[in-house]
Amino acid sequence: MNFELLALESLPCGCVAGDFRAWPMDVEIISIEAKGPHCTLQGHAIGETLDMGALADTEAIEAAGLEDLLADREADELMS
Numbered sequence: 001m002n003f004e005l006l007a008l009e010s011l012p013c014g015c016v017a018g019d020f021r022a023w024p025m026d027v028e029i030i031s032i033e034a035k036g037p038h039c040t041l042q043g044h045a046i047g048e049t050l051d052m053g054a055l056a057d058t059e060a061i062e063a064a065g066l067e068d069l070l071a072d073r074e075a076d077e078l079m080s
């Protein structure tokens with residue numbers, strides 16, 4: 001399986017999340033790429049998958065602090 005990096009985003013907690021597309025399954029995966037030095041959120045560990053597949057679960061997205069990342073990506077899609 002190959003991973004294409006779509007975006008990197010700093011989260012409010014200080015972690016950096018990566019937004020990947022996994023080929024050939026064509027699913028999106030959001031994972032923690034770097035742990036923020038002051039982040040206390042459980043589940044934020046390097047390599048930890050935050051979300052996978054359809055990104056329709058807005059509560060989970062908000063809980064993970066990913067609104068900005070998704071907003072950025074939507075803006076990118078509008079421009080492309």
Ligand SMILES: [Zn+2]
Pocket residue numbers: 011013014015036039040041044
């Ligand atoms: Zn974090």
